Amino acid sequence: MIPDSRKIFSSIFEPRSIAFIGASNNLYKWGFNILHNIVTAGFKGKIYPINPHGGSWYGMKVYQNLAQIQDNIDLAIIVVKKELVKDTLVKCALKKIPAAIIITAGFSETGNEGSQLEQEVLEIARKNSMRIVGPNTMGIFSAWPSPLQATMASGHKIPGHVAIIAQSGNLGSSISYRLTKRNIGISRLISSGNEADLKTADYLELLENDPKTDIICLYVEGVRDGRRFFELAKRISPRKPMVLLKGGRSEIGARAAMSHTGAMAGNNDVFNAMCRQTGIITVDSMDEMVDVCGMLISQPRPLGNRVGIITMGGGWGVIATDACASNGLVLPRLKESTIRMLDKVLPPYWSRANPVDLVAPNRITVITDAVSILIENEDIDAILALGIGYATLRAMVWRFSTVIPKEDSEIPSKQMYEGEMHLMELLVGQIKKLERPIIPVIDIMAFDRAEYHDLLKYLDSHGIMAYPSPEKAIYALAKVFEYTRTTRVSSARDKGKNTIKTGLQAQEGT
């Protein structure tokens, strides 16, 4: 552990005051955009824009240099020309600023000359005990204690408990966009840039003791000290699941990575094996990363790989079964005694097999009755509920119909809508009581309309993420099961409670 890690952490992620060096009024410059992102995202600390010309930046005083500032500065954000970076750092050192984010590009990523300059910058930092993020970084975002959006990427982020460390600013932003779309909150986002000083492993170590971070997403092209990285992973991953996307998995991709971050990718099979051993969850795309995060953050851990499927249509059951088979999950055959119990609550035409195909249940509670019977009698580890959302869709179609008068549509529309909301309520209650993953698959999420928004909002408000297709839910469930088995995390049930805070609820202040 870095001795002063608490101080570095504070300086970068919880600064009370920042100096923004290279502030600009020119909208086309990063010296404008990053400052604009910081201000509009609502940073509550003090911001000191700096530019030798002084003047003002949309109502804020612009200081001509650091020396003019009376206050202590916790963090410098540097957006000046590359020729001025060294001199700027020296001034930061004089001001005793403990850390700097160097956005400026044109260093080791551009060749020998740039590498030389980067080395000189690093030496200044080392000599003055300053720590550096970057250079050539897109910046960082920190949600707590107040939003610090010191990044090139615009757009609202939800405060939450998933951190992102990315060896590509674009991938980092893109992952954050994808999490935001699925309503998953972010604690910290780090674009590690050229990693002249602080490296992926250092950020990992900083996040280890961050009480706001429960899950760590990584985009990695290569780690410089593999041994240290995997030792950290082994220590951290059982408590804070790590979800990793590797760039440069193929030989030709590794060559592209080499030209991008200079990362020596090393042998990919070895890297994968190390990830498996240390409990790192590997994924093959950003979308898969988000699906896995949602499962980690919103559901209890599956204690085994036995899945029960409850479906409102046969086809969904079939493709879900295929997906279970190809992801190493098992669908137990139902015992005769379970079938007899289900017979009592299900409509006469039910499938009498797993998947449990209800076709069109005549009342909502048959679904939750089936869930309870399956879990209690077959010792099922997780349930998928397929075919939810269509009642809500129909309710909306009635409500906005040009054919049915309002007086005819009002009551049925309300009943249909409330029925489905009640089902959500029951399912959420069962997840909490039974402490098994019960995963709603809301197929009409695929259809980009407002119809399902209330459903999702309700689930979000209870920390549950719905999936738009069975395949995505099953992939994520299988990954989390594998993780749970590897890291032998004490299960939610054993501990008597779910230890993972639901990031989806973070925006409500839990």
Place this chain on the structure above:
Amino acid sequence: MIPDSRKIFSSIFEPRSIAFIGASNNLYKWGFNILHNIVTAGFKGKIYPINPHGGSWYGMKVYQNLAQIQDNIDLAIIVVKKELVKDTLVKCALKKIPAAIIITAGFSETGNEGSQLEQEVLEIARKNSMRIVGPNTMGIFSAWPSPLQATMASGHKIPGHVAIIAQSGNLGSSISYRLTKRNIGISRLISSGNEADLKTADYLELLENDPKTDIICLYVEGVRDGRRFFELAKRISPRKPMVLLKGGRSEIGARAAMSHTGAMAGNNDVFNAMCRQTGIITVDSMDEMVDVCGMLISQPRPLGNRVGIITMGGGWGVIATDACASNGLVLPRLKESTIRMLDKVLPPYWSRANPVDLVAPNRITVITDAVSILIENEDIDAILALGIGYATLRAMVWRFSTVIPKEDSEIPSKQMYEGEMHLMELLVGQIKKLERPIIPVIDIMAFDRAEYHDLLKYLDSHGIMAYPSPEKAIYALAKVFEYTRTTRVSSARDKGKNTIKTGLQAQEGT
């Protein structure tokens, strides 16, 4: 070919008059909802609701029986109780209705008794030369000549040129939702139900000569006459690409399919091999199906597997390269002469390799210059353009800023926005001129905000589908390349024009 296929096609997909038997004023019944879907979707033919109680259905006269109707009826839609289906069919025969869609369930899917009933229904149809869709079908949708939404699934569909044949109504609807969300138009949607009479192969044959259908999507759990199906596929697929998702690929999935549609899945390896040989494109999920459809419908066919990548950020290039490698696509190394040509137009810090990493181009045309140079000098078969959309995002952030006054944001916002729209225009022009796939990957589509809608709308209006991630674009490109190689479809370039109508434009009447 079925001798009267033209007549059957007309009757089912282009009826001038339909009898809706089992019309209901009860919102909870399919006898209400399907009729409501037909009326609200805007069917232009005549609709005759039938119910023994007579009366009216939201302003339409309800006939007590078929005999009361003077008009000829092209299509019967039957939603009565299963006990009444036989009698209803006899009456349809008396009225000389050539085809009926039997929505009613409770037939062979429920066991022996139901199978017996289904057989009797089939015999009545055969004796009277009537053709049957279903029973136990969710219905059909036909976009042309006017929308006939005779299906349980609600929600708007875009008229276009992709047909769906599904051995699961839910999967069929779900695929149609996914196509609609990506703005791909649908020509026909068939839920084939129990396939008592018309089977998947029959629908395939009906669509073979449908001038409104260019691409055929299939969800198949099993085909009863494999030989006929694959002979048809071999004949049809070179002209009308077929994209197939197989339910029951795993042994356990096949068991679930057996219990769903009674399909004998057969050996999956043999099925796959037959698909490969006959040019059927197989996919593993509905989302992949939509990605492939978009590529087929909106881009010229790739003549080879050599890909050029142009990216506005290194990380995207790396993951795109990995995806090419794992999908069998090749990224040629650039010749020295090409590098020298690119040196003249690109910023000094460009990557000098494929992926061509521009970092942040100082003007839009460097992107399209690079596209042309790559295609002309390296004989590249397809180009991916990564990192598009961020300028539009920034323009929107400025426009709605609470910090920048309108007079400061207006011009830069407009310039930024117009710059990116101009790039889209240039790319669309290049696709048409160079006749190679040039695929825009708009990463911020992943971020569910209005910022990118104008971009997508512009692309849609020119028949081009954007992809939200490089992986999806590359997967689809590789599938289409494989298809093109197998079916040896004369390329767009050889023929001098792209023979595939762009379904994305269909709503504009092209």
